[in-house]
Amino acid sequence: MTISNNDFHYIQNILHKQVGIVLGMDKLYLVENRLTALAQQRGLASLQELLLQLRTRPSPDILQDVVNAMAINETHFFRDEPFFETLKTTILPDILVQRAKQRTLSIWSAACSSGQEPYSIAILLREYFPQLRDWNVRLIASDISSTMLARSRKGCYTQFEVKRGLPEFLRYKYFQRCGKEWQIKAEICKMVEFKEINLTETWPSLPALDLLLLRNVLIYFDDTHKKIILNKVQRLLKPNGYLFAGTSETALNRLNKQLKIVQSGTIVGYQVQ
Ligand SMILES: C[S@@+](CC[C@H](N)C(=O)[O-])C[C@H]1O[C@@H](n2cnc3c(N)ncnc32)[C@H](O)[C@@H]1O
CATH class of the missing domain: 1.10.155.10 (Chemotaxis receptor methyltransferase CheR, N-terminal domain)
Incomplete structure (x- = not known):
């Protein structure tokens, strides 16, 4: 019909x-x-x-x-590999140096879909930044879709999903077989706090952020909503905190003049001026 x-x-x-x-x-x-x-x-x-x-x-x-x-939920583990490589080699080391005294780290994956994005971050932290074990780390992940959040919390992925973007050695290290699927291990699962947040409505109280991933979601909004969201983002970011959007979501500094572009190789992010 x-x-x-x-x-x-x-x-x-x-x-x-x-x-x-x-x-x-x-x-x-x-x-x-x-x-x-x-x-x-x-x-x-x-x-x-x-x-x-x-x-x-x-x-x-x-x-x-x-x-x-x-809701368009397309996502996969380590989506946009150069972005995750830059996080690993440049962005996170920079943040860690800056927060070494306080030993706190706050990250928000807004619009996390079925969870692959925040779990990729959690795996990255666990695998490459062992010094964070005695830091106070908050990794918040949110989405508007209760269905996607339920999937994220479950942390169970099909063979097809774990083959998209996730290196094999990380799959064997951080997942276990669960029938035909792969279950993310509890040590990674419990690193992520899932919340239901509609980006276009009032946000709950959130910590000041070192890193905000707002990837592949702004494309669905008109400029009015984008501006409202970016104004809130600007207030939430710590000085020198980073914002990253999707690769096609460019020139956010035109919608919010307080955001300045920071470029690392081909990866473009934003910090508050
Ligand atoms: C394409 S996925 C992006 C997933 C992940 N960030 C990535 O880049 O792989 C877009 C997500 O945005 C969510 N979304 C759409 N509108 C939203 C809104 N108003 N507030 C919060 N999330 C929203 C959808 O439910 C969907 O899970």
């Missing part, structure tokens, strides 16, 4: 209002596929019935399901 333009605009409005996501007409097929699957999950006869329920009885529960269904 295809979705009418009218219904598509209705869904576009819901997503913009609820989570600030701007959905282009090119996502029509995605809306049809994902909402048809959602209708089936909810035991409804058709996509049409789901749309009717949304229009006549838009309960928080059904709205959350629509947001979860439409």
Whole structure:
């Protein structure tokens, strides 16, 4: 069944209002596929019935399901390998020198999807920075999607997922087989604090940050929402703290004049001026 333009605009409005996501007409097929699957999950006869329920009885529960269904969750371990290499060789060593006295480190992976990004950071810290064992390290990971957070907390990944980006020696060291899947070990799992945070709404109290990963999520927002988010980011970053966005999310300093570009090789990040 295809979705009418009218219904598509209705869904576009819901997503913009609820989570600030701007959905282009090119996502029509995605809306049809994902909402048809959602209708089936909810035991409804058709996509049409789901749309009717949304229009006549838009309960928080059904709205959350629509947001979860439409969130674009593409991610993988050590996504953008040069970025993680730069973190390992340049950014984290720099932060560690600066915080050596206080021995505290605060990192936030905002929009963590199914958890591969924060777990990649946790593995990096455990594998290459053993001196952090007696530091006070907070690694916070958040997403708007309760479904993705549940997956993240579970820390169970398919063979396909662990083969995407994760070096084999790290898989054998930090995961264990769990039937056909791979379970992240408890020592890594417990390093990450998962929270549900909608970036376009009020944020809970968060620590001042040394490192903020806001990767591959800003692309879904319009400039107004991006500016609001970046203003909050600017206030949360410690002096010399780093912000990194996705490789296609460039020129954030044009949306917030307090952010200055810091470049390390091909990797572009931001610090507060
Ligand atoms: C493409 S994934 C990015 C995952 C990871 N950061 C990476 O780069 O691999 C985008 C994530 O943004 C989340 N998201 C979308 N809108 C959001 C919002 N308003 N607040 C918080 N997270 C949001 C989605 O649920 C999805 O998990």
